[in-house]
Amino acid sequence: MLAWHLLWRNWRSGEIKLLAVALALAVTVVSAIALFTDRLEGTLLEQSNSLLGADRLxxxxxxxxxxxxxxxxxxxxxxxxxxxxxxxxxxxxxxxxxxxxxxxxxxxxxxxxxxxxxxxxxxxxxxxxxxxxxxxxxxxxxxxxxxxxxxxxxxxxxxxxxxxxxxxxxxxxxxxxxxxxxxxxxxxxxxxxxxxxxxxxxxxxxxxxxxxxxxxxxxxxxxxxxxxxxxxxxxxxDIENAQRRLQGTLQTGRRFLVLAAIMGVLLAGVAIALAARQFAERHVNQVALLKSLGTSSQRIRQLYLVQLLLLATVASLLGLAVGAGLQALIAQIVHNIYQVTMAKATITPFILSLLSGPLALVGFALPSLWFLPKVPPIKVLRQELSVSKGAVGWQIAMASLVLVILVGVFGRDLTLGVTVLAALAVVGVLTGGMAFGLLAVGKKAGAQAGSRWRLAWASIQRRRGASVLQVVVFATAIMLLLTLTIVRTSLIEEWQVKVPENAPNHFLINVAPSEVDDFKQLLADDELKVEPLFPMVRGRLTHIDGEPKPEDTLNREASLTWTGELSEDNEVVAGQWWDTWQRSQLPGVSVEHEVAERLGIELGSQLTFSIGGLIAQAEVASFRSLQWESLRPNFYFIFEPGALDDYAPMYMTSVYLPPEKKQFINTLLTRYPTIVVLELDRIINQIRDIVAQVSDGVGLVLLMVLLGGCLVLIAAVTGSIDARKQEAGLLRALGAPRRLLVGSIWIEFALLGFCAGFIAVVASEALLLGLQVYVFRVPVQPHYFYWLATPIAGALFVSSLGAISCRHSVTTPPATVLREAL
Amino acid sequence: MAYMIQATELGKTVTTSAGDLTILKDINLRVVKGESLAITGASGSGKSTLLGLLAGLDVPSAGGVELAEIALNSLDEEGRAKVRADHVGFVFQSFQLLPGLTALENVMLPLELRGDRDAHDQASQYLQRVGLGERLSHYPPQLSGGEQQRVAIARAFACKPDILFADEPTGNLDSTTGHTINDLLFELNAEMGTTLVLITHEERLANRCARQVQLAAGELMISGSAAVE
Known part of the structure; x- marks a missing residue:
């Protein structure tokens, strides 16, 4: 009960509001992303199931x-x-x-x-x-x-x-x-x-x-x-064996959402830690007083712990409500735009979201507050006594642990979480070093500048530790936002690449060998972009190395082809292509590597196929990876040229037909009634819809991460507000004009923002390098625009935020400021 | 004879970058129940350090303190906190009010910590007693210095302490306000029979106590000579 009273009083006095907002934001980010991802997965599963017409059959x-x-x-x-x-x-x-x-x-x-x-x-x-x-x-x-x-x-x-x-x-x-x-x-x-x-x-x-x-x-x-x-x-x-084309795209989208969640939670976490630190600093005297009044350390710990748990519960419920509301809003937008009704969320993301509040508190806030009960009671008499605030390393370790738990549990992608955290740790150290260096260089320049600049530099130098911390925090926030923005853009671009505008959208199957030349001519007459023709026979894999093949995979006839040329979307990942392969007795076959893995096929394995009742044998020469998304003819099994000459093949290819040329099918089928046409344009549109949905989700996540970034900046600035008020009051009492103080504040934060922006863009490029190469596997490219824009945007944004946060310290009458500061 | 406070061979040495610094040395002091004692001395003479040791807020480097017949040396911080909760009240020079709490809530706080169910009523009564019945819901920054010290006095006496330690209670106040505050402090002290230990550099205030001792360079003096009791 007393803890409730104390919590209410702390809330009323404003000391705990920032902590509560940061905590609620962390839960909002977690809940919105967890709920949205859950619903998105459900929707995609439903949509995929719609390809079956059922959930199972x-x-x-x-x-x-x-x-x-x-x-x-x-x-x-x-x-x-x-x-x-x-x-x-x-x-x-x-x-x-x-x-x-x-x-x-x-x-x-x-x-x-x-x-x-x-x-x-x-x-x-x-x-x-x-x-x-x-x-x-x-x-x-x-x-x-x-x-x-x-x-x-x-x-x-x-x-x-x-x-x-x-x-x-x-x-x-x-x-x-x-x-x-x-x-x-x-x-x-x-x-x-x-x-x-x-x-x-x-x-x-x-x-x-x-x-x-x-x-x-x-x-x-x-x-x-x-x-x-x-x-x-x-x-x-079920859908797993029915729908594999979308999996690559979905996996990448999911990873991006998890990455956004890590960054969102990390930013909110930094805000929580900063808010908790300020809260702790303001409560040092209160704890000393409570101890002088005879309250034991244990009781104090208990009082604060209960307060924080209550706060975490309220903030979690609030964050969950906001997060649920936000994702419902975006789901509604998705529904209005794409006519897609998103699936209902399961219970899991709700539970995870509610747990994330107390977890974030334990990881980010508790380490900053842990020293409080140890404040010596003599502090009440000796204000100058410094108090040990605990090791920073321990605080970082706790925060990292919680982040890993959160990412591991709700992101289900521990590798990504650990990779990003490790990269961030390196970036953090480098950022600190760079911030320190930049501020030291600025010291000399500041000494020779005009009065506003001198005052601004003096303020930065006077709070050098805090200034470095602020630059690191600003830089981290900007870096995370920047990384996320760039990754989002490049991922969407990558998706566009994966499903290019003129991707083949029709498969033409069953072309008889005698029709091939005329067929090619017909396509050429209509100026249609056509892929190479593949000969094809239908066959069933029956044995691997003389043993019957596993029953749970590939229980149907597969299309078998032969070619000497490797398509551009195929890549040999093991073994040799025909030009370097040493043939033994049997003809060679190249197998798609995932199906090979599922079937337990190895290089050199002997495969037996049943083709129209005849037996064909081949030796595995290589494994290939292939891009199903390319929508070109792709095959699990490609034989070496000539290997299947004895089996009457039919030919197949894929072609891009623009909507206005759709009538070509009529002409084609009238001329060649036996040709089978598979219209893939509908599937392509479906993939585009899904990409659009994921992009919308990413946009929402980015907005929340931005909010987290703002909160971090506010938390970092408010930490120095008390001292600033006192200084401003003193300067104004000594006759300094208001515009001088306002100007120096703008300059101070603009300088910090500029340094942070510069460091952020360097760090972001480093982080992106790792992500692009190891996680998303997209091409690496520098982002020149951001090198110019980020420091300027950082200066503008941080100075505006700093000036707004500090406005009271220069607008309040000096007498009031000095009195409040006492 | 039972003493409320008994300090024996009390010493305090701190380690600084320049080496060990002795703040207090061989302090012997006894205060009986209901007595009022003034400890005077120049700035830096160790008055506040002595108060901290006597009240169990700090631990001595040498010697020991008995408070309400309990040897503080034998207790850990939790034990000393309990002794303070049971026997001690404080009035500080800088008032030490929590700025986010109203006057009433500041006084209620120690009562709530003790688990008193009628904390609200008791705190109201004490604030009435110190003349702030109309300002219960005011926050410290909305009160004058004198009013803030009244709240601090109400808070100190609300727990009915056996011993009240007052550290320069009028140090931050003008002389007129200070005089009124002193009157209030001594009145309440007399009413409740509290043992009073007062730190001050004001001779006039010190003289209102039954006994005065002086600290000089960390040693206790009485009328200019080393105090031996």
């Missing part, structure tokens, strides 16, 4: 069992079903082997089907989000089916024994690259029509998919029940 060559539905309902997991098969579609005399998808009425559980009444529509105004699925008797078709069958929307076509009317074209759909989509145009029909077609007979090749969706806890509970029930024919799919 069970695919099988048999329909799912009825009792599974009972358990799913019990576990609050919703379900739907799809049947994929290929079937010959007829319209008059025309026919086409299409990939048919029969869907239940509640399909899809995640994501949407986008449809249009205009074939090959790319204009958003012509595309609508489907409400439901095709009604019984209707069918939605791939645009390219219309020219293939020479029909238009509204006309009928025959699926098996049932006649259905094509009412819409499908622009995009979940799981658009279904198992039969390579074989022909896609069509979607209602499940209720499936039996009427009589297409599915015993022995038919059908893939049934049982789609599932629910909260992650419900889903986990259900899956742990379901998995033992599954047979060898059933396979569970």
């Amino acid at each position: 069970v695919k099988s060559n048999q329909a799912h069992k009825k009792e599974w539905e009972v358990q799913a309902e019990r576990d609050d997991v919703s379900y739907s079903r799809v049947a994929h098969f290929s079937s010959m579609i007829f319209a008059g005399d025309e026919m086409h082997l299409a990939a048919v998808k029969a869907v239940a009425n509640n399909y899809p559980l995640r994501g949407y089907i986008d449809v249009s009444t205009t074939p090959f529509a790319t204009d958003p105004a012509l595309i609508e989000r489907a409400q439901g699925v095709p009604a019984p008797g209707e069918i939605w078709v791939d645009s390219r089916l219309l020219p293939l069958l020479h029909i238009e929307l509204g006309e009928s076509l025959q699926v098996g024994e049932h006649e259905l009317v094509a009412t819409k074209v499908v622009v995009s759909e979940p799981d658009g690259s279904g198992p039969f989509s390579m074989m022909g145009a896609r069509i979607i029909m209602n499940w209720e029509d499936l039996a009427k077609t009589r297409v599915i007979q015993p022995g038919s090749r059908v893939e049934y998919q049982w789609l599932l969706a629910g909260s992650s806890s419900d889903m986990n509970a259900f899956m742990s029940w379901l998995e033992p029930q599954l047979s060898d024919h059933d396979e569970v799919m």
Whole structure:
């Protein structure tokens, strides 16, 4: 109770406000970033799940069992079903082997089907989000089916024994690259029509998919029940094996958010430490008095600890509320701009945020306050007695430890946290040295300057220790902000590079060898940018070094190709490319390194493939890394030229089709009906949307870090306010004009800001070098603009802030100032 | 005979960059219950150091102090704090009021620390007693020097101490205000039967105490000679 009273009195007297604000800001930064990251991940997962049409799906060559539905309902997991098969579609005399998808009425559980009444529509105004699925008797078709069958929307076509009317074209759909989509145009029909077609007979090749969706806890509970029930024919799919293209981009985005969080928390932490230091200094006399009144050290420690814990609790709740509000605001903005509803946050970030307040207090404030109970009571009689404030090294160690814990727990990226902290420690030492040097150089210059400058330099020199500390703090704050700004810009640029404007947006597959020359000519006539053509056969990896391959990876046919030229987005990471590889008996194969790792393949391993029932063997010559983001044809397995000559290949390539040339597909398919076109433009747009979302999140984080920086500056300046007031009062009492004092304050802080800006830009370049090379792996480049802008901006910003913070010391009448200072 | 304060062979030496510096040497002093003692001396004679040792705020380099018949030498800082809490009150030259607390809260603070449930009422009464009944909610910077010292006196007596140590209580005040404050101090001291140890360089104030001793160069003198009691 007494602690509450004391806390309230300290709050009222303003001594604890800065500490509370800094603490609340730390929690705000943590909560906003933790909540935002959590929701972003949830959203991205949902969006990725929309590619599946569900959170999980069970695919099988048999329909799912009825009792599974009972358990799913019990576990609050919703379900739907799809049947994929290929079937010959007829319209008059025309026919086409299409990939048919029969869907239940509640399909899809995640994501949407986008449809249009205009074939090959790319204009958003012509595309609508489907409400439901095709009604019984209707069918939605791939645009390219219309020219293939020479029909238009509204006309009928025959699926098996049932006649259905094509009412819409499908622009995009979940799981658009279904198992039969390579074989022909896609069509979607209602499940209720499936039996009427009589297409599915015993022995038919059908893939049934049982789609599932629910909260992650419900889903986990259900899956742990379901998995033992599954047979060898059933396979569970989730997003990890469905969606790998986005992972690189998302990982980089996540790392950036964590980096921003570290910097935000660090800045808030510095503000907390400075505020706590001031609080402690102002409480030295109070503690001495309390001790003279007979309060024991233990009681004093307890009183302050309880006060601080109360403060941390209140500040944490406040910070969490502000953080939650901020991220809700940005989520709303994202929703308004991108029409994306962000997923709800889980409970974890709330708990972490609430814990971060007391943790930040323990790490940043407590070391500064630890000496307080040790203040000797005799201090009450001997004001001049100096009091030991504890080792700075211990304070830094505590702060670092808490930061590592915070980053490790909520950022889940301990390496990044430790790397940044180590770099910051080096930068801190260098910054201190540079600040000391710069101020020493300035001393001589200041002595020869005019009265305002002399006064300003005198003030800096008189508080040399504090001045160096302020420069270090300012420099650190500016450096962190600068680093974050530059990293953000270069990351966004990098993303732009990863998904370039003219990235191939259509895959053209199934080009027969006899068609290759004409096909190339057709593309050239239309001046289309086309990637090289790759020969391709479909094959299944069956054995590695004579042993059956692991069952959990690559359980499907893969595209196998051969080429002598390594694409520019492929890089050999181990072994030799064909020009230097020493062939033994078997032909060589180059394997994508991640799949090689998952399968336990080593250099020199002998791989056995089944290609259309024939066996092919090859020896692993190299491992390659490749950029899935490039959206060019990429292959897990590339054979040496000639290795697959005995297997009839088909060719594939990718091409960039600008929206106005989308009709080219019509021409192409009319001429070559067997070519399969995969439209990737939708996926590219989705990647762009995700990048835009991450960028918005980063902008918000930057704003909060900036706020942290301001708070640090204010905390550093207010530390010297009492002494400044006294000096200003004395000078004014001696007749110094106000403009002289105001001018000298502006100059003093401008000088400190300039030094800090200069040091910050040097340190920032050093930090960026490490981050760009080791963490983000982006090209290193100097930032000339910031070398000029940062010292000037630092001078302007710090001088404005300093002048505002110190305004009372020159505007209050000298008598009042002197009296207050007594 | 029971003494409220008994100092034996008390000495204080501090280490400075120039070597050891003796501030107090061989101080022997006894104060009986209810007695008022003035310790006088020039600036730098060691008066405040002696007060600190007698009140248990500091530890001696030599000799020992018994306060309310408790040997302070045998206690650690926590033990000495308890003795101060139970027996000692202070009035300081610089008032030592907490600027963020109102007059009432300054007086309530030591009572709250002792766990007194009626701290508010008691503090109000003492502030009424020192003539500040109308200024309970004023903050120290809003009060004059004399008023601030009244608050400090109210705070000191509110805990009903056995011994009151006053360090230059009027040192920061003009003579008229100082005179009024002294009257108040002695009045309350007499009312409550408190043992008073007063540090001052004012002869007139010292003379109001029952007994005076003088410190010169760290040694205790009485009427110009070394004090042996």
